[in-house]
Amino acid sequence: MLSSTNFWMGFAGLVYLVAGVFVLRKEISAARGWDKLIALGCVFIAVPLAVFAPEHFHGGPSYIQEMAPVWMPARWFWPYLVGCALLAAATSLTVRKFVRLSSTLLGLMFFLFVCMIYIPFVLAHPESRFAWTSALRDLSFAGGAWALAGLHSRASSPQQSKWMILFGRIVIAMAAIFFAVIHFLHPEFAPGVPLEKMTPSWIPLPSVWGYLAGGILLAGGIGLALNKQSRIAATSIGALMTVLTLSLYLLILILAHGGSEINEALNYVADTWLYAGAALALASALPGDPDRVEKT
Numbered sequence: 001m002l003s004s005t006n007f008w009m010g011f012a013g014l015v016y017l018v019a020g021v022f023v024l025r026k027e028i029s030a031a032r033g034w035d036k037l038i039a040l041g042c043v044f045i046a047v048p049l050a051v052f053a054p055e056h057f058h059g060g061p062s063y064i065q066e067m068a069p070v071w072m073p074a075r076w077f078w079p080y081l082v083g084c085a086l087l088a089a090a091t092s093l094t095v096r097k098f099v100r101l102s103s104t105l106l107g108l109m110f111f112l113f114v115c116m117i118y119i120p121f122v123l124a125h126p127e128s129r130f131a132w133t134s135a136l137r138d139l140s141f142a143g144g145a146w147a148l149a150g151l152h153s154r155a156s157s158p159q160q161s162k163w164m165i166l167f168g169r170i171v172i173a174m175a176a177i178f179f180a181v182i183h184f185l186h187p188e189f190a191p192g193v194p195l196e197k198m199t200p201s202w203i204p205l206p207s208v209w210g211y212l213a214g215g216i217l218l219a220g221g222i223g224l225a226l227n228k229q230s231r232i233a234a235t236s237i238g239a240l241m242t243v244l245t246l247s248l249y250l251l252i253l254i255l256a257h258g259g260s261e262i263n264e265a266l267n268y269v270a271d272t273w274l275y276a277g278a279a280l281a282l283a284s285a286l287p288g289d290p291d292r293v294e295k296t
Contacts, residue, residue, distance in 0.1 A: 003259040008054035009266050016050040017043065020094045034235050037242065038284050042093045044242070044277030045144065048270035049090035049106075055263075056083030069116055085109060100152035103281075107145035107164075110138050129182055130195060136175040137193050137275065143168035144278020151285035168282045169224050169234075175275075176221030176237055183214030192244045192272045197264075200252060209248075216240045220279075234283035241276030245269055 020043030021028070031039045056079045068075045085105070092102035118135035125131045147168030150161040182194040187210025190197040199206035216236060223233030249272050253265035 003263070005054055005058035006259060006262045006266060008058070009051045009263075009270075012054055013047050013051040013266075013270070016090055016094050017047045020046055023094060023096060034232075034239070037239060038235060038280050041144075041238070041277050041280030041284050042096070042099070042148070044238075044273055044280060045106075045148075046090040046093040046277075048274035048277070049086045049093075051266060051270040053083045053086040053090070055267075056080065056086065067117055069120075082109070100149050103145045103149040103152070107142040107149060110142035110145065114138050114142065129186075132178065133182065133194055136171070136178055137271065139171045140175040140278050141274055143171035144281040147278075147285040148281040151281075165282070165285045168278075168285070169227070169230060172234065172237070172279055172282055173221045173224035176217045176224065180214040180218035180221060183210045183217065187211050187214070190248065190268075192241060192249070192268075193275055195268075195271075197268060203248070213240060213244070224282075231283050231286040231288055234279050234286060238276045238279035238283060241272050241279065245273040245276060 021040075024039055024043065027039050028036050065075050065079050068078045072078065089102045089106045092098050114135055118131070118138060122128075122131045122135050146164040150164030150168070153164070154161040179194055182189075183191060186194065187207040188198060189195075189210065190199045191209050191213035199209065203209065217240065220233040220237040220240075223229050224237075249265065249269045253262065253269055256262045256265040
């Protein structure tokens with residue numbers, strides 16, 4: 001049975017997806033080839049943020065509140081603040097207003113999540129690959145947001161822009177390479193951001209998809225790390241995560257039964273799509289093909 005939280009999570013995501021594509025319709029129409037997908041990077045960030053927001057409002061007193069460090073005062077308050085921040089950032093990226101400010105603050109929020117929640121968990125459980133995955137996932141979210149901020153501050157603050165984009169490229173490369181290794185070691189787990197979910201039994205040749213995703217992530221991560229064909233590398237990671245979101249994880253969501261199963265599926269859809277958005281936002285900030293630039 002669909003809970004009210006799950007309903008509002010799905011409804012918010014759908015509204016922001018339709019609105020984001022509508023606002024960008026001319027830019028998408030004018031873009032060529034893979035640039036059409038890159039143009040959707042902001043939308044692919046905004047939609048998951050909108051999905052996560054209702055969970056913070058309705059789930060504030062539960063497990064989200066418990067994620068706040070024990071030393072923080074008024075722990076009941078922070079999930080609601082984060083929910084408001086997520087909605088504000090999603091709205092800004094969707095309507096394309098104050099993008100530099102919102103993406104800068106969004107990156108800072110995810111960076112604080114890494115420092116305050118995930119790094120302590122990694123230090124307490126260094127043997128857990130899931131702890132490392134979660135830390136690198138949110139660090140990539142921060143990197144994608146800051147790369148987007150760097151793109152929008154290139155004219156006014158070129159040096160700051162350079163460092164923000166460099167940070168995004170390095171952390172997304174680190175995450176992609178780590179995720180690739182996990183896929184090679186544990187191909188039976190669902191491809192994408194390698195968390196606890198196993199690939200469903202109804203997927204044919206599940207290990208093959210794990211190895212394939214690992215290969216794409218490894219190639220893209222190495223390209224970003226070495227700064228070789230980095231825009232293509234970031235786009236390939238974003239394209240992989242987009243395909244996985246719209247095929248595998250969306251299908252898992254459609255076939256889900258019960259509130260907890262639907263909630264888990266919604267979170268996997270949003271996580272994977274947000275990683276896609278971070279990679280595509282980075283691609284938009286990276287230089288394109290020099291030959292193509294000269295021709296245009």
